[in-house]
Amino acid sequence: MHAGTTDLNDFSKIYIDAITFNNPQWIPCRIAFLPATWKKYGKELERIVMKYHHLFPDYSLGDYEKLARPPHPRYRIGRFRDAWECIWENDYEGLAGVVVESPLKSWEKFSAYVPPNPSEVDDYGGKVNWEERRKQVERIHENGGIAFGYFMHGSMFMRLFYLRGFENLMLDMALDDPRLKDLISMVLDYNMKLAELWVNTGVDIVWFGDDLGTQRSLMISPDMFRKYIKSCYEKIFGFLKEHGVYVYMHSDGRIVEIMEDLMECGVDVVNPQIGPNKPQELAKYKGKVCMDVDLDRQLFSLGKPLEVEEHIIECISALRHERGGLMIYAECEPETPLYNIETICATLSEICGPTVMQDFVQLQKSCGEVPGHA
């Protein structure tokens, strides 16, 4: 790995500067379109992207056709079985599906259950060539980029309910079922092996996504989070940090009550959603941890352009810090009107600059996963 050295390209240097509060030249921003959004708007969206091309430096004319194609079964219509034997279903092309059948719904099957081996397959059951990933990381580094490893969205807490079913897991936690400890150990063990595999590739940053919150609160209490999940994060992130890898943590929903905990676990970049978390609440943590702020997607879909513009300005005003520590993420789902997408691009192009996520996307695409989800 080489993040922090002087041979980084401009975008990479600014990204690392933002994480490390080292006076980045600009606030890195990423405007992301789900495959379904590309599918819906196609050329019309391309027109906007080309108009603000400095925010999308890797986009080439005509790319929209391939970007509209879901790269993975999770984003395609139909059912598929992942490597953990969870059955996913999706009936909206280009958005992420949901788990509809959980292999450990009954504890009876747990004793004979064998988790996947991350050195051989990814979470979706696809063959993984770690040597090829290592070479890709090398190539990214040779070009002055920073390389991202990633865990599948929903790797720890969510994997537990993918395996047990949501209501079962909630009851397991409420009743402190003794078998839960073994289930958590099994998932943690998988994640530790995966962390080691990523470290061995030489990546600079690892992306980790686990939805912990609802619109209004955490799904489980902060105490329960500390009891069951935090120690897992501490181990996974601690291992990555020991090896000099930055940790990027995404969670949907309200997480402001556990921001300190996430920082204690070693998270370098938190990706909180505005809406469930208010900018004024998150402002308490500016200067303490880098935040890649996920702008209000609900407003993107339902708001007027002026409201969208004011929202972006309000968030940045509330959360920017003189030394850095702020990034902006704007995810546009298919119901975001084109006039709001244009407003997002216009507003961010005045205040922010491009980011390096393209490297992340490159690596992910080659490995069959897509960041962000519906």
Added chain:
Amino acid sequence: MHELHLLSQAVLEGKEDEARSLVQNLLAMNVNPSRILNEGLIKGMDIVGEKFRAGEYYLPEVLLASKVMHSAFDILKSRFVDAGIRTRGKVVMGTVKGDLHDIGKNIVIAMLEGAGFDVVDLGVDVDSRTFVENVQEIEPHVLGMSALLTTTMPYMKEVIEELEREGLRKRVKVIVGGAPVNERFAMEIGADGYAEDAGEAVQLVRKLLDVKVG
């Protein structure tokens, strides 16, 4: 009555065996089943709802209390059928067409049932025809629709339009919820109410049906 208080506490604290045993004792003492339900089980769930809204309870505690409530209610059920006792109101719930997310909907159902409402769950990916047919057949007081995706929430409007076309709209209150939905959207599509979470949904249904707590 002390036993009824203990029953509500057992629900609140998620003690299933204790709740079932208390219901049996109360029945043996010839306490009216309706009183056991309202002053014991529903009272307990009302406090659970309050604690959830106040941020003292989270989903595990809510779902456990709901499980205890249902388990204890199973003992009472036959008495209700025999006596022809009515619930606080009928609700039909479903996640709209194109959307397979059901976690939020299921939590709302658990809370509504806990609050004494009779809920018919239509499941996920429910089309407007199915909503309409169930409104015709079941004649619920409230129709609840859930959506997690911005792509599926516009379908709620189609359901409301279909209800209007069939002349059913005025016969049922329509409430909506889900992560991408907000009050403004609910008003725009002509719903009667929006709830941000399960606790609010219970309050909303009570308000719409003018149900008094306790």
